[in-house]
Amino acid sequence: MAQTQVEIFPSGLTLAVEEQPWNPGVALQLLLPVGVTTDPEGLEGAASLIEGWLWKGAGVRDARAFAEVLDDLGVRRGSGSGLEYTTFAAQFLQDKLEAVLELYADLLLRPQLPGEGLEAVRQVALQELASIEDQPSKKMFTALRREVFSSNHGRSAAGTKQGLEKASAEVLGQDFANRFTASGAIVALVGGISLPAAREATLKAFAAWGGQAAASPAVRLNPPHPVHIEQDTSQTQIGLIYPDISFGHPEFYSARLAAQVLSGGMGSRLFSEVREKRGLVYSVYASPGGVKGYSYLSAYAGTMPGRADETLRVLQGEIERLAQGVSLEELKRAKIGLRTALVMGEESARSRVASITRDLYLLGRVRTLEEIEAGIAAVDLERINRYLSANPYHNPWIATLGPVEVASVG
Numbered sequence: 001m002a003q004t005q006v007e008i009f010p011s012g013l014t015l016a017v018e019e020q021p022w023n024p025g026v027a028l029q030l031l032l033p034v035g036v037t038t039d040p041e042g043l044e045g046a047a048s049l050i051e052g053w054l055w056k057g058a059g060v061r062d063a064r065a066f067a068e069v070l071d072d073l074g075v076r077r078g079s080g081s082g083l084e085y086t087t088f089a090a091q092f093l094q095d096k097l098e099a100v101l102e103l104y105a106d107l108l109l110r111p112q113l114p115g116e117g118l119e120a121v122r123q124v125a126l127q128e129l130a131s132i133e134d135q136p137s138k139k140m141f142t143a144l145r146r147e148v149f150s151s152n153h154g155r156s157a158a159g160t161k162q163g164l165e166k167a168s169a170e171v172l173g174q175d176f177a178n179r180f181t182a183s184g185a186i187v188a189l190v191g192g193i194s195l196p197a198a199r200e201a202t203l204k205a206f207a208a209w210g211g212q213a214a215a216s217p218a219v220r221l222n223p224p225h226p227v228h229i230e231q232d233t234s235q236t237q238i239g240l241i242y243p244d245i246s247f248g249h250p251e252f253y254s255a256r257l258a259a260q261v262l263s264g265g266m267g268s269r270l271f272s273e274v275r276e277k278r279g280l281v282y283s284v285y286a287s288p289g290g291v292k293g294y295s296y297l298s299a300y301a302g303t304m305p306g307r308a309d310e311t312l313r314v315l316q317g318e319i320e321r322l323a324q325g326v327s328l329e330e331l332k333r334a335k336i337g338l339r340t341a342l343v344m345g346e347e348s349a350r351s352r353v354a355s356i357t358r359d360l361y362l363l364g365r366v367r368t369l370e371e372i373e374a375g376i377a378a379v380d381l382e383r384i385n386r387y388l389s390a391n392p393y394h395n396p397w398i399a400t401l402g403p404v405e406v407a408s409v410g
Helices: 046-054 063-072 094-109 115-134 136-148 161-166 169-179 195-206 252-263 269-276 305-324 328-345 349-362 369-377 381-390
Strands: 004-008 014-019 025-032 076-081 086-093 186-191 226-230 236-244 281-291 294-303 397-402
Touching (some): 014 195, 025 094, 046 086, 046 115, 046 169, 094 195, 115 136, 115 169, 136 397, 186 349, 252 281, 252 305, 281 305, 294 305, 305 397
Parallel strands (some): 014 186, 226 397
Antiparallel strands (some): 004 014, 025 086, 025 186, 236 294, 236 397
């Protein structure tokens, strides 16, 4: 696989290019470290509103004309704002690179931000926020995150009703100027382009972009504790969050393989022990997650209220039983599953460009596929079991949502 070439411009903008000469297409991802964690106090959801508002016109084009010129160039596109960052993605043919970057520069440097276009964006955001009430598992994990973090990392990516309703065009316009800056932003390109061409086109498009990045808050945690959200539902949602090791730790791949043993398919421990053998749940899984500077292992189970106590006990027991070690067969299966997911995930330019921006944001460098595969291969049975014994999963934050509080949580 080609090496990713990275350059940081004087403005603080980072350019990352991975050349694929055989590929006639290009995938672009532009990441800005702007999300709900840096939203002003009382304006939670501002970054999400701005992301949607930007598409209401840029440069000399109104929203319709801007969409049409992208369509004329054959650009497949998307964008979104989340907890820690906002992304703009595009896929297009290689000869359209300069034109596409100029349009995205219009979006970020010369947006129209029409006052009359904000209300429609606000209403969509309020509907998305309200929809959480109709998604019990999402509501439960939203509440659980608030219990884990005392810093802004516990905020909901959807913002708050108060914050979304309070945000005026004037306030959001100033917030855009303060936070949507070149410093800390990443432009990543993967496909049939060369570094010199990409550098020239990027410098030309974003030459006037400057400003300082908003300071990201430090991660702060609440002590682990249980919480119950009472809701009249026919099912009980259970969520656990355990502290875990982060990117860059020497045993990072040991932890990822342990998560794969827990929840890497129908032969995994959680599926086998919680669902198949006992029939306790309709859904159960565990997955690694986290924010910049802090990682965790989250687990979920959905069950009948009358079986919630037993489900929580078995779910927690299986996760914490990892400290006793895994078998050679489990490790082999986990390695194959993790490598398959890795290779399939990196197969397309779109997936690869997303991985590049994520690595640069979290690690400050880009991991190659070969490096990741070598890291997985280096974990043998003795190593993973030594790691699990020395770093047991215990004392989680626990959330339940349903009609009856789980006795084990009370």
